Amino acid sequence: MPCVALPKISVVIPVHNESANIAPLCDALVPVLNRISSLWEIVFVDDGSRDDTLERIKARNREEPRISAVSFSRNFGKEIAIAAGLDHARGEAVVIMDADLQHPPEMIETFVQRWQEGYLMVYGQRTDRSDETRIKRNFAHLFYRLFSTFGEVPLPEGAGDFRLIDRKGVEVLRMLGEKARFSKGLYAWIGFRSTGVPFVVGDRKFGNSKWNFRQLFRFAFDGIASFSSIPLRVWTYVGTLISILSIATALYFAIRTLLFGTDLPGFPSLIVSVMFFSGIQLMSLGVIGEYIGRIFAEVKRRPLYVVAERIGGAAEISSSLVNEDYQRFRRV
Numbered sequence: 001m002p003c004v005a006l007p008k009i010s011v012v013i014p015v016h017n018e019s020a021n022i023a024p025l026c027d028a029l030v031p032v033l034n035r036i037s038s039l040w041e042i043v044f045v046d047d048g049s050r051d052d053t054l055e056r057i058k059a060r061n062r063e064e065p066r067i068s069a070v071s072f073s074r075n076f077g078k079e080i081a082i083a084a085g086l087d088h089a090r091g092e093a094v095v096i097m098d099a100d101l102q103h104p105p106e107m108i109e110t111f112v113q114r115w116q117e118g119y120l121m122v123y124g125q126r127t128d129r130s131d132e133t134r135i136k137r138n139f140a141h142l143f144y145r146l147f148s149t150f151g152e153v154p155l156p157e158g159a160g161d162f163r164l165i166d167r168k169g170v171e172v173l174r175m176l177g178e179k180a181r182f183s184k185g186l187y188a189w190i191g192f193r194s195t196g197v198p199f200v201v202g203d204r205k206f207g208n209s210k211w212n213f214r215q216l217f218r219f220a221f222d223g224i225a226s227f228s229s230i231p232l233r234v235w236t237y238v239g240t241l242i243s244i245l246s247i248a249t250a251l252y253f254a255i256r257t258l259l260f261g262t263d264l265p266g267f268p269s270l271i272v273s274v275m276f277f278s279g280i281q282l283m284s285l286g287v288i289g290e291y292i293g294r295i296f297a298e299v300k301r302r303p304l305y306v307v308a309e310r311i312g313g314a315a316e317i318s319s320s321l322v323n324e325d326y327q328r329f330r331r332v
């Protein structure tokens with residue numbers, strides 16, 4: 001095994017069916033990294049691609065050993081792929097970026113400058129979201145509003161996964177073993193001196209974005225639920241309010257009956273109220289279920305991901321099938 005100096009910069013790139021993007025990405029990224037230092041590495045995390053993404057990475061690795069990869073046994077999702085990338089990256093600073101060239105590689109130079117000025121976390125902050133549909137933009141905005149009101153930690157708007165994290169931060173992130181990972185929240189939670197660098201998100205080079213609306217909603221809910229218990233507690237207030245309302249209604253009916261006697265009509269309002277309250281009850285049960293589901297996922301103590309294959313430098317870390325470090329942490 002060649003013993004080389006540890007890289008200064010690691011670039012972690014989660015990839016899922018990105019075959020056509022590997023070559024243009026490497027061609028754009030490598031010169032930028034060489035300008036910064038010769039001690040760099042690229043760690044691709046192949047998140048269960050079904051096309052020839054992994055073969056393309058292997059071909060690159062044969063030409064350039066500083067390009068390595070970890071390949072999952074199936075698709076685990078981008079958030080988990082990032083976690084695996086952080087586990088395998090060895091650099092003093094780790095940059096996380098997408099494979100589709102939406103994150104301009106030249107920005108890494110600015111990130112590194114900032115890092116050398118003493119910021120332990122430097123994030124790219126997208127200045128406009130005009131490439132997205134209006135409805136998606138509005139949802140994103142609503143999400144940030146909700147998160148900043150109810151979440152544990154403030155989330156800088158427009159900051160995504162494109163960022164540089166110092167080794168200190170990486171080690172802390174690796175200790176956070178939660179399954180429902182909401183990286184943006186985790187980055188904010190670990191703290192450290194951070195700064196944003198504005199950038200314009202380019203167009204996706206090849207292929208399509210893999211997010212559909214349902215996944216985005218799921219992602220947003222994961223975000224809120226991992227960093228706030230408001231959805232659980234809000235039912236106390238809703239319940240209290242409804243109880244007060246029902247007492248008031250009961251009083252109203254009692255007085256009305258005393259004054260004017262009874263009459264049978266009122267069937268529609270009865271049905272409406274029964275439906276309304278059963279709806280509320282099911283909803284609140286559902287929210288409780290969401291949290292119990294999360295607790296269930298955590299107590300099962302499954303490893304975050306399963307590695308099928310390691311290519312290049314990343315293989316030096318460990319040769320077992322599962323992420324040992326994670327398990328070691330869970331046993332403590």
Ligand code: UDP
Pocket residue numbers: 013014015016017018047075076077078081097098099100102204208209210211
């Ligand atoms: N990705 C992944 N696993 C997935 C979905 C996406 O590793 O299950 C990767 C994908 O290959 C890309 C990055 O995550 O490098 C961002 O994905 P995408 O461009 O689809 O998302 P968007 O840019 O629309 O947020």
Ligand code: MG
Pocket residue numbers: 098100102204209
């Ligand atoms: Mg993209």
